[in-house]
Amino acid sequence: MTSPDPQALRPRLPSPLQEIDDEPFSRRGIRLLLKRDDLIHPALPGNKWRKLAPNLRAAAEAGDRALLTFGGAYSNHLRATAAAGRLLGFATIGVVRGDELAGAPLNPSLARCAADGMRLHFIDRAGYRRKADPEFLAALHDRFGAFRVIPEGGSNSLAAQGCTELGRELRGAADTVAVACGTGGTLAGLAAGLAPGQRAIGVPVLKGGRPHFLHETVTGLQRAAFGGPRGDWRLAEDFHFGGYARRTPELDAFADAFEERHGLPVERVYVAKLLFALTALAGEGAFAPGTAVAAVITGTP
Numbered sequence: 001m002t003s004p005d006p007q008a009l010r011p012r013l014p015s016p017l018q019e020i021d022d023e024p025f026s027r028r029g030i031r032l033l034l035k036r037d038d039l040i041h042p043a044l045p046g047n048k049w050r051k052l053a054p055n056l057r058a059a060a061e062a063g064d065r066a067l068l069t070f071g072g073a074y075s076n077h078l079r080a081t082a083a084a085g086r087l088l089g090f091a092t093i094g095v096v097r098g099d100e101l102a103g104a105p106l107n108p109s110l111a112r113c114a115a116d117g118m119r120l121h122f123i124d125r126a127g128y129r130r131k132a133d134p135e136f137l138a139a140l141h142d143r144f145g146a147f148r149v150i151p152e153g154g155s156n157s158l159a160a161q162g163c164t165e166l167g168r169e170l171r172g173a174a175d176t177v178a179v180a181c182g183t184g185g186t187l188a189g190l191a192a193g194l195a196p197g198q199r200a201i202g203v204p205v206l207k208g209g210r211p212h213f214l215h216e217t218v219t220g221l222q223r224a225a226f227g228g229p230r231g232d233w234r235l236a237e238d239f240h241f242g243g244y245a246r247r248t249p250e251l252d253a254f255a256d257a258f259e260e261r262h263g264l265p266v267e268r269v270y271v272a273k274l275l276f277a278l279t280a281l282a283g284e285g286a287f288a289p290g291t292a293v294a295a296v297i298t299g300t301p
């Protein structure tokens with residue numbers, strides 16, 4: 001392990017805001033802005049920096065030595081936590097969904113986690129669903145010793161508070177701000193940080209198991225972080241393309257064409273669905289002519 005470096009997590013903030021000329025928008029008199037959160041930090045791109053930073057600060061203040069968190073085999077959050085642990089000198093433990101992965105060669109994402117010193121612990125899906133149960137966490141403590149728990153996706157009240165800065169950076173810049181949603185922490189904070197009159201749209205990339213589940217999650221995060229609902233936000237739920245990491249030829253063709261038009265590599269799990277959704281909504285007349293729409297670019301491929 002390299003020695004901890006408190007400067008190592010220094011971000012590029014505020015993240016750049018770029019206006020682009022994209023025909024499906026400009027043809028309707030709508031301005032399209034890209035909020036380049038993917039440029040915040042090379043090791044913790046995008047919203048993962050904004051969500052982890054306050055948690056890491058709290059861990060350091062509490063004297064915690066180890067962080068334990070949860071994710072799927074391709075989780076950007078696991079990667080960001082592993083990188084932050086290496087840079088700041090925390091031990092990290094990643095509880096990974098899917099016991100069939102134990103003993104198999106690591107995919108590139110998990111290999112990066114391991115190279116950053118993360119201990120990987122694979123559990124089956126039934127066990128993974130119990131990840132917030134006290135008995136389950138007690139069993140993990142018996143196995144791994146003392147640690148601070150960061151929830152799946154990093155989305156807790158500190159994370160939502162960290163993401164209010166994203167909203168504040170966009171005050172006065174756009175009428176509508178849109179972000180792709182996994183666990184919803186980014187949307188919860190973004191909406192809280194915008195000015196009155198600005199509205200936020202979240203585009204879920206997972207297919208909700210229960211109706212309104214994500215809506216309740218965002219509302220709950222706002223209650224925990226801010227004491228109640230904040231901001232004007234809604235979910236555009238028709239753009240998950242079948243679920244997490246699922247894609248279709250139509251989505252791929254859209255993302256390829258966007259890349260070609262603008263020379264911007266489009267991350268396919270989250271950002272492609274966000275940009276597709278905004279383009280479809282613009283086509284349906286959801287944004288008035290003369291307004292500006294900002295898309296939060298939360299990651300790179």
Ligand SMILES: *Cc1c(COP(=O)(O)O)cnc(C)c1O
Nearest residue numbers: 076182183184185186270298299
């Ligand atoms: C994690 C992630 C998101 C989703 O953020 P949530 O706060 O979990 O909703 C969006 N985009 C990218 C690139 C991500 O890695």
